[in-house]
Amino acid sequence: MKRTVSTLAIGILVATTCTVGPVRAETIGFAQAIKILADSCGKDIEKHCKNVNLGNNQIQACLQQNEAKISAGCKTDYARVMVLLQARFAAQAAVGQICNRDAQALCQKTKPGSGHILKCLNIAQRSLSPACNQAIIDAGYR
Amino acid sequence: MKRTTFGLSLALALPLAFTGAQAQTALDRNQIIESLQGAEAKATISAADLRAQALQNIKQYPGDNATTALPLADQLAKLRQFNIEIVFDFNSDRIRPESYETVGIIADALHTPYLAGQKFFVVGHTDAKGDREYNLKLSQRRAEAVMDALVTTFRVPAERLEAVGLGEEQLRDPSQPDAAVNRRVQLINVGF
Numbered sequence: 001m002k003r004t005v006s007t008l009a010i011g012i013l014v015a016t017t018c019t020v021g022p023v024r025a026e027t028i029g030f031a032q033a034i035k036i037l038a039d040s041c042g043k044d045i046e047k048h049c050k051n052v053n054l055g056n057n058q059i060q061a062c063l064q065q066n067e068a069k070i071s072a073g074c075k076t077d078y079a080r081v082m083v084l085l086q087a088r089f090a091a092q093a094a095v096g097q098i099c100n101r102d103a104q105a106l107c108q109k110t111k112p113g114s115g116h117i118l119k120c121l122n123i124a125q126r127s128l129s130p131a132c133n134q135a136i137i138d139a140g141y142r
Numbered sequence: 143m144k145r146t147t148f149g150l151s152l153a154l155a156l157p158l159a160f161t162g163a164q165a166q167t168a169l170d171r172n173q174i175i176e177s178l179q180g181a182e183a184k185a186t187i188s189a190a191d192l193r194a195q196a197l198q199n200i201k202q203y204p205g206d207n208a209t210t211a212l213p214l215a216d217q218l219a220k221l222r223q224f225n226i227e228i229v230f231d232f233n234s235d236r237i238r239p240e241s242y243e244t245v246g247i248i249a250d251a252l253h254t255p256y257l258a259g260q261k262f263f264v265v266g267h268t269d270a271k272g273d274r275e276y277n278l279k280l281s282q283r284r285a286e287a288v289m290d291a292l293v294t295t296f297r298v299p300a301e302r303l304e305a306v307g308l309g310e311e312q313l314r315d316p317s318q319p320d321a322a323v324n325r326r327v328q329l330i331n332v333g334f
Contacts (some may be wrong), residue, residue: 054245
């Protein structure tokens with residue numbers, strides 16, 4: 001039964017990532033994603049978003065408001081970056097469920113909280129189910 | 143402080159970083175994790191006390207540059223910490239696009255299980271150019287801008303971070319008060 005649940009969860013995760021994002025199921029880190037924004041939209045940001053900061057997704061909102069004026073490359077990429085960030089958030093949120101069975105089997109004695117279970121799963125890397133292993137990688141937790 | 147030089151600092155710092163030993167100097171997530179992980183007890187330093195001490199240092203020992211370390215400096219120095227360069231607009235708390243990746247690297251590190259659940263001060267520092275009180279306020283706003291980006295755009299839980307601006311009151315290299323090395327954002331692990 002539990003197996004069905006985790007398989008389902010992955011199915012959902014993969015499906016979500018595929019429908020909202022580029023074709024690949026794996027995710028990239030926040031640094032890598034936001035670097036795409038800086039590289040591709042840096043000039044447009046300096047031109048059109050001089051009064052907004054990185055917080056609160058203000059930059060992306062500003063680029064959207066100025067969509068008519070920004071470069072074609074930036075237009076494609078700022079939307080892609082939002083999707084990439086969302087994919088990483090979703091991957092992080094999904095780990096608990098996908099790795100639940102692994103945690104119960106391998107980290108029974110570990111006190112939950114403060115990343116203890118995830119650290120235990122990382123130590124037990126070779127014994128992890130492929131799904132949990134992939135979930136941890138996609139979340140950037142290793 | 144960094145009137146015109148702040149924007150320049152990255153232009154100068156990056157080529158240095160890349161012409162040096164490449165793999166060693168490019169900032170990566172694991173460097174931050176290794177420097178910050180493993181805090182065992184909760185530090186008893188409050189962000190409010192630290193801010194108050196910086197202001198008090200200016201009032202009590204006025205002058206062009208700080209001459210006295212903050213009372214909490216020794217205690218702070220014992221905590222796990224990491225210095226990072228983030229470039230802002232001139233006299234502003236606006237993070238420049240060339241530093242987005244750096245903020246993202248901090249976010250990547252803070253999200254890992256190795257730093258999960260731990261609390262950090264995000265401390266802003268300036269060099270010693272310009273007025274001390276002005277620098278104090280600017281560094282506070284800059285620390286808040288970094289924290290804000292981490293908490294909102296990158297969803298690091300807000301309760302794990304506190305922004306503290308120390309202006310030019312805690313120079314990294316007091317023998318060169320105007321040097322670029324003093325302009326930095328410091329992450330300090332204050333425990334669980």
